[in-house]
Amino acid sequence: MAATATIEKVSIIVSKGSLEGIYPALIMANGARAEGIEADLFFTFFGLDAITKKRWEHIKLATVGNPGLHLPTLLGGLPGVPDLVTRYMERKMETLDIPPIPEFIEMIADTGAGIYACKASVDLFELDKDDLVEQVQGIITVGEFYEHAAGGQIIYT
Amino acid sequence: MPTATYADTAVPVDDEGFFTDPGRWSEPMAEQIAHEQGITELTDRHWTVIRFMREQYAAKGTGPTVRVLGKTSGVSVKELYQLFPKGPAKTAAKIAGIPKPRGCI
Helix, strand or coil: CCCCCCCCEEEEEECCCCHHHHHHHHHHHHHHHHCCCEEEEEECHHHHHHHECCCCCCCCCCCCCCHHHCCCHHHHCCCCHHHHHHHHHHHHHHHCCCCCHHHHHHHHHHCCCEEEEEHHHHHHCCCCHHHECCCCCEEECHHHHHHHHCCCEEEEC | CCEEEECCEEEEECCCCCECCHHHCCHHHHHHHHHHCCCCCCCHHHHHHHHHHHHHHHHHCCCCCHHHHHHHCCCCHHHHHHHCCCCHHHHHHHHCCCCCCCCCC
C-alpha cells in the first residue's frame, strides 16, 4: 500500500432512495471513519428517505428497471416482490454484519461523521427538521456543502 | 518479513506493523505500540477493548468489527472513537498484537 498519498477527508453525496443507492454510501462513510478518515454524508433528493423518520425503516431494493438483479422486469413489478427481495437481501447482509439502515445511520453518527440534509430537497419534499431523524446535524445549502467539503474528496454515489 | 522491537523483544510484523504471530505479544508491549499510534496513555477503558480484541481473536481467528465492539465489548461506538480516534478496530488490533481485521464494516 502506498504510504505517499493518503485521503484525509471525504464527503459522500447520497441522491437515491433505494437500498442499493443508500448502502454503498453508508458502507463507504463508515469505512472511512474506521480508517481514521474524516467523513460527511450529504443526503439529497430521494436519498433523503434514508434520514426521514417515516421512511428510513422502509427502504427497498429496486426490483424494476434494475438489470443488476437479473430478474425479468414484469416479475419485479408483481405485488410483494420488492418486499420479498429486499428482505432476502437484508438477511444476507445481516450475516455479513451489515446493519439495517436506521442502526447503520446511528452508528455512523456515533463514529463522529457528519450527517446533513440538502436544503433544496427538504424544501422540494415539504419536509422540515422534525421530519428528519435526530442524527441529522443540519439542513444545508449547496454552497454550505462545498464549504464543508473543502480540502477533501467528494464522492457521488 | 519486517520485525519490530517492543519491550526489548523483536517480533515479526507485516508491512503495516500488525503482529503476524499474536503469540509473541505481551502486555508490556502495548503501551509502546499505543504511543506509536498517537495514544499517550492506555486507560482501563483502552484495556477493556484490547483484552476483548485478544479474546475475540482467540475465539474466532479474526479481530471484531467496530459494530461488534460497540455491541459486545461494553464500550460504545462513540467512546471507541474517543479512545482510538484513528479507527478503533484497526488501532486496537495493532495495540493488542493481532493481525489487521479485514472487512468493509
